[in-house]
Amino acid sequence: xxxxxxxxxxxxxxxxxxxxxxxxxxxxxxxxxxxxxxxxxxxxxxxxxxxxxxxxxxxxxxxxxxxxxxxxxxxxxxxxxxxxxxxxxxxxxxxxxxxxxxxxxxxxxxxxxxxxxxxxxxxxxxxxxxxxxxxxxxxxxxxxxxxxxxxxxxxxxxxxxxxxxxxxxxxxxxxxxxxxxxxxxxxxxxxxxxxxxxxxxxxxxxxxxxxxxxxxxxxxxxxxxxxxxxxxxxxxxxxxxxxxxxxxxxxxxxxxxxxxxxxxxxxxxxxxxxxxxxxxxxxxxxxxxxxxxxxxxxxxxxxxxxxxxxxxxxxxxxxxxxxxxxxxxxxxxxxxxxxxxxxxxxxxxxxxxxxxxxxxxxxxxxxxxxxxxxxxxxxxxxxxxxxxxx
Amino acid sequence: xxxxxxxxxxxxxxxxxxxxxxxxxxxxxxxxxxxxxxxxxxxxxxxxxxxxxxxxxxxxxxxxxxxxxxxxxxxxxxxxxxxxxxxxxxxxxxxxxxxxxxxxxxxxxxxxxxxxxxxxxxxxxxxxxxxxxxxxxxxxxxxxxxxxxxxxxxxxxxxxxxxxxxxxxxxxxxxxxxxxxxxxxxxxxxxxxxxxxxxxxxxxxxxxxxxxxxxxxxxxxxxxxxxxxxxxxx
Numbered sequence: 001x002x003x004x005x006x007x008x009x010x011x012x013x014x015x016x017x018x019x020x021x022x023x024x025x026x027x028x029x030x031x032x033x034x035x036x037x038x039x040x041x042x043x044x045x046x047x048x049x050x051x052x053x054x055x056x057x058x059x060x061x062x063x064x065x066x067x068x069x070x071x072x073x074x075x076x077x078x079x080x081x082x083x084x085x086x087x088x089x090x091x092x093x094x095x096x097x098x099x100x101x102x103x104x105x106x107x108x109x110x111x112x113x114x115x116x117x118x119x120x121x122x123x124x125x126x127x128x129x130x131x132x133x134x135x136x137x138x139x140x141x142x143x144x145x146x147x148x149x150x151x152x153x154x155x156x157x158x159x160x161x162x163x164x165x166x167x168x169x170x171x172x173x174x175x176x177x178x179x180x181x182x183x184x185x186x187x188x189x190x191x192x193x194x195x196x197x198x199x200x201x202x203x204x205x206x207x208x209x210x211x212x213x214x215x216x217x218x219x220x221x222x223x224x225x226x227x228x229x230x231x232x233x234x235x236x237x238x239x240x241x242x243x244x245x246x247x248x249x250x251x252x253x254x255x256x257x258x259x260x261x262x263x264x265x266x267x268x269x270x271x272x273x274x275x276x277x278x279x280x281x282x283x284x285x286x287x288x289x290x291x292x293x294x295x296x297x298x299x300x301x302x303x304x305x306x307x308x309x310x311x312x313x314x315x316x317x318x319x320x321x322x323x324x325x326x327x328x329x330x331x332x333x334x335x336x337x338x339x340x341x342x343x344x345x346x347x348x349x350x351x352x353x354x355x356x357x358x359x360x361x362x363x364x365x366x367x368x369x370x371x372x373x374x375x376x377x378x379x380x381x382x383x384x385x386x387x388x389x390x
Numbered sequence: 391x392x393x394x395x396x397x398x399x400x401x402x403x404x405x406x407x408x409x410x411x412x413x414x415x416x417x418x419x420x421x422x423x424x425x426x427x428x429x430x431x432x433x434x435x436x437x438x439x440x441x442x443x444x445x446x447x448x449x450x451x452x453x454x455x456x457x458x459x460x461x462x463x464x465x466x467x468x469x470x471x472x473x474x475x476x477x478x479x480x481x482x483x484x485x486x487x488x489x490x491x492x493x494x495x496x497x498x499x500x501x502x503x504x505x506x507x508x509x510x511x512x513x514x515x516x517x518x519x520x521x522x523x524x525x526x527x528x529x530x531x532x533x534x535x536x537x538x539x540x541x542x543x544x545x546x547x548x549x550x551x552x553x554x555x556x557x558x559x560x561x562x563x564x565x566x567x568x569x570x571x572x573x574x575x576x577x578x579x580x581x582x583x584x585x586x587x588x589x590x591x592x593x594x595x596x597x598x599x600x601x602x603x604x605x606x607x608x609x610x611x612x613x614x615x616x617x618x619x620x621x622x623x624x
Binding site (some may be wrong): 228248249250263271272273274293299300301307326327330332335336337342343344357362364368369379382388390 | 565583
């Protein structure tokens, strides 16, 4: 049973969403495409599949199932919102995460359907024409477009390491310009959210996150790549609410990044029981034991991988028997240590002419402890021979 | 007691007297802290790398890691309490004036020189204003800095394991510090490194305690058990 108060609050929200969808419906379509229902149907998905998908997204955003039809309606008006997708210093993995699946999912069909005014990977235009498209889109849909940025942004005196197009604009300049007039800004993937792999020490291109080059609020959707559900879910959330989602300390939507991998892990029971995989391929690995000792960084990582999974919900790293790398955390490349070893084996850059290589906190600690012990023994011996002055 | 020693105390009775150095509260908090630290280091190493596994049985009721973590958290709270108690007493406690008196010597270069000289066996022990010499005082100050880092990082890690009650109450402020430290992985590393600092402190601390017991002739190590220390009559 739900309490009256809660029911009413959902009614308010329901009406609010309805108004929002109506408002969007009355906006002109960006370009005349066939309705998304037809596209989905032609791709082999029945209405049942479509509603199942809408139900899943509804549940993911923590809304009651009565909102499912509303979600289905919302998708139909998704083509009213113009989207500009910029690629910075990156590998295009986030775009690939959405598009490159063996069987296209409804997520990827929606991604095709929404009005991507500019997306370097999938647009037909090239060269000057592409530049023009971007400029026009930014002018025409000023203060209306959704900006999605993929990739870290080279800055400082290496800003020119990322220079795009005939005008020779740097990535940073483009990102700043596009951010200024966007209705809402999403940083897709760890690189644009936190700098990512190219910002790893020693960061030769001085890559930084999108939030560091603009004053606007940036919603981070990190992951390497983020699951297609988290990308589309963030978009659907904005579509329905028209406002920013509740964000955590790193500006990540709480509905996706509220809990740690560890909190949602299917192997958590083995962790608490002290049952660990000692090395890949051993008996424990076959029995699905916890991967903490072979380097799982789930305890330090906030994401919903175990719930949404990847590749059309087939699996996710821990399910496949490989520990979490912590890819949705800031500076994960530097802070998480060696991939297949626990965090306490993290190496510190203490060279000392090669002597300090492979130095973990425990090894440095033991070395200092030994030095202390030697010092104490020496001091004690000398003191016993030549007493301190009284 | 050997006859000769008895005589020697008799001999000195006119010159030395027993004085209260550490109050009962001080001694209790010291030993509770010591025990907590030992338990926390042991369980902490297990939490970092679980080095023993339980015997596998058909009954899934042997939660070894959870057990280690429980004891770690229980003693963590005990330690937090005594650290807060002692810090408060250091600042405001009436019986802790002799600790606060030691601050003065830290800014006295002559006492520093004499104290270092004493440990290098070249000069006499300086006359101190409080109960601690400046080197000792700085070591304790460093110890407390590490303790506060351990408590803070410990609480950040705690709120992600227990989301209700105190964990829920502290969740938002602790996440602020989590960002300041650079993420949960860094919090864990700082927690680990600060522990090594505490281990090094303990080794030095025990050595100096024994050293003063052997050479100090004031019954310095007695003070932490009985509270009493021998002083020359002034």
